[in-house]
Amino acid sequence: MLYFDHCASTPPYEEVVQTMMEVMKSHYANPSSLHQRGTAADKLIERARSVVSKQFGTRGGEWIFTSGGTESNNIAIKGIAKQYSGRGKHLITTEIEHASVYETFAQLEQEGFNVTYLPVSASGHVSVEQVADALTEETILVSVMHVNNEIGTVQPIELIGHLLKRYPKVFFHVDAVQSIGKMPIDIEKWGIDLVSGSAHKLRGPRGVGLLYVRNGIKLYPLLTGGSQEAGFRAGTQNVPAIVAAAKALRMSRETEEARYAEMSALRSRLASIVNAIPELKLNGGEPLAPNIVHFSYPGMKPEVVVHKLEQHGIMASTKSACSSKDNMPSRVLLALGASAEHASGGIRISFGDEHRSHDIDRVGTALRQVVAELKPLERRLT
Secondary structure (H helix, E strand, O other): OEEOEOOOOOOOOHHHHHHHHHHHHHOOOOOOOOOHHHHHHHHHHHHHHHHHHHHHOOOHHHEEEEOOHHHHHHHHHHHHHHHOOOOOOEEEEEOOOOHHHHHHHHHHHHOOOEEEEEOOOOOOOOOHHHHHHHOOOOEEEEEOOOEOOOOOEEOOHHHHHHHHOOOOOOEEEEEOOOOOOOOOOOHHHHOOOEEEEEHHHOOOOOOOEEEEEOOOOOOOOOOOOOOOHHHOOOOOOOHHHHHHHHHHHHHHHHOHHHHHHHHHHHHHHHHHHHHOOOOOEEOOOOOEOOOEEEEEOOOOOHHHHHHHHHHOOEEOEOOOOOOOOOOOOOHHHHHOOOOHHHHOOEEEEEOOOOOOHHHHHHHHHHHHHHHHHHHHHOOOOO
């Protein structure tokens, strides 16, 4: 069975699993305790923070650890909105953000904030001009994801960051959950103020998120009751998972360039295979992430295709893992201008380090067989 659902979660490095086990056995003390074992646990967290910061050329104190990408996004967006609402209550994001961003903005709208949801092109991209046109005197935050978790489109983060440098009262948040460890991101050069990441998307453990908060920024805390994580996020830290997450990040970043080239070649190979099957329609346009191919089978329920692929030894997914169990058309594909039928039939194949060209060819063979089996049933299964 081949696992092609890396956007949902990745298999951890063996070294990361071993590190987490060792820390769990030896460093079980509360890192906030003042005794020797508590101090030792706290030092491990700070060492992990330094490892993370070194990978991005930032300061150690600018990174906090959370429970995952969803919490990182919530802390960044709500933290800025509530802390700086006195400056203005206008926020900007896009129509194709991950649910943890999109629904956070929807919640803030209910609390009296004014949110502009930027539309995307048919290829799935926003433009710098759109961001510039949306800015007002009341704008305090722009949040744009780096890589779309569903279709893999890459947004012009560097250009947007350069634009926003001219607006010092506007903060720039980037959801980089699907890009960290897979493609370049330069926080300082691109002028990003807040960056969200997730360990289990880059071969680390579940339950650990990363959040970069540029020095000098204050965030209204969503969790209170302790002074952990510079007061941004109260609660006893998960020491084993944090240490393991830092190791996974270091290992991913060290091989990022080679991985990008290898996976880009695999994506091109798979996209060509999909494009040659008339019943399937590729979604999204360049630039695209190196490890995601997304397509639709109009007239066919995506879960039927996914289960058929599994029967042929391929584990793939529909939409994002967070929303794969609902039966609604993809909000992302609808934003691209797709019909409801097209937007209801999306399949995502995402891959990683373990995959080679022969694995991609196996996916192609399975896809052709699945389409041949399902074609007589088209529209009867929608």
